[in-house]
Amino acid sequence: MKNSVLLGTLAFAGLAAAGASAATLDDVKARGTLNCGVTTGVPGFAEPDANGVWQGFDVAVCRAVAAAVLGDADAVTFVPTTGKTRFTALASGEIDMLARNTTWTFSRDTDLKFDFVGVNYYDGQGFMVPADLGVSSATELDGATVCIQTGTTTELNLADYFRVNGMSYEPVPIETGAEAVQQYLAGACDVYTTDRSALAAQRAGFENPDDSILLPEVVSKEPLGPLVRHGDSEWADIVRWTLNALISAEELGVTQANVEEMGSAAGDNPEVNRLLGTEGELGAMIGLDASWAKNAIAAVGNYGEVFDTNIGEGTAIGLARGLNAQYTDGGLIYSPPFR
Known part of the structure; x- marks a missing residue:
């Protein structure tokens, strides 16, 4: 983050x-x-x-x-x-x-x-969503609730991406990756966004990893x-x-x-x-x-x-x-x- x-x-x-x-x-x-x-x-x-x-x-x-x-x-x-x-x-x-x-x-x-x-x-910032949300692109996320670590460039990149694409979202603020996973799996947000490597790492630990997908968009440079x-x-x-x-x-x-x-x-x-x-x-x-x-x-x-x-x-x-x-x-x- x-x-x-x-x-x-x-x-x-x-x-x-x-x-x-x-x-x-x-x-x-x-x-x-x-x-x-x-x-x-x-x-x-x-x-x-x-x-x-x-x-x-x-x-x-x-x-x-x-x-x-x-x-x-x-x-x-x-x-x-x-x-x-x-x-x-x-x-x-x-x-x-x-x-x-x-x-x-x-x-x-x-x-x-x-x-x-x-x-x-x-790395680059990406998006993880439940498979049953039925979306295949981040451009379909207008109006979504998004788990996001506040005070980060992830937060700024998210705002930029939604602004450029004319979409709105509702942030669900979190402090740590563990909290983000907890909130995401509990259904408190439709989307979890962070570095794609972290999304892949955290999804690997899910009880049912295939129930979540990483969308194809990479919306930032994260060296x-x-x-x-x-x-x-x-x-x-x-x-x-x-x-x-x-x-x-x-x-x-x-x-x-x-x-x-x-x-x-x-x-x-x-x-x-x-x-x-x-x-x-x-x-x-x-x-x-x-x-x-x-x-x-x-x-x-x-x-x-x-x-x-x-x-x-x-x-x-x-x-x-x-x-x-x-x-x-x-x-x-x-x-x-x-x-």
Whole structure:
């Protein structure tokens, strides 16, 4: 979800935090744990399992950063955040990074004083309706009641779409994805709208998933990715290049199964060598040891493995790679070179 409220207040908070947070790496090392903000729960992306252990596509980014910085993917304190609390938690320093379904926008990057370090999922806003509603297009939703998280870009996109198409709707305000699902299944709204990935994830958990359908329209661009506070470029570099390491690993054929062997000695591919620390001094450039990227990949796998394990077509959520395929396969996933 994508919060756009309290811009002025949070901008001030972001500025204040930026001045005090220019040593996030030192703080994380001294604390011995990474404080990572996640969603309150979206299947496949971030939710605790039956034993209370957090799992998911976004969770893997947190664990990869912890492995890169601390050498331990379990050295993470997960802080659940809602659409309204996530930015305050980051600006105040309660969390070191935010890795949840948060859209990179102009105002968040500038007015709120955050740095998005990359995109780990290219998404778009969609609509889910009961199959027995009898509609096949969002253009047929005039007069519908819509479950919508208030204070978000989802809310703004919804208003824009209905305005452009000359339709009206009645909003049913909700705070969290769990509340949205509860209200939707109870019949409190005709439509539930959010990122299509979240709709697919939540529908997969329904008792009767086939009773709901995702309409074909995609009404926005939602580049989702991890973010940090302005004012600490070293920390932003670490989070950015940890994500890039997972992306490059897939492109270069480095996997969770072979990373230890490939990282034990320099091989024939110079970029693999630089990535895994057997050649060059890339780790030292960001204040980490030579095995930082190797540790991250060993902990969670490469980008493709993280995708397939948590949300891919072989899971209950069943998302195709689509735009999130590597650029070599026609997608948008692409890392700058490690050199």
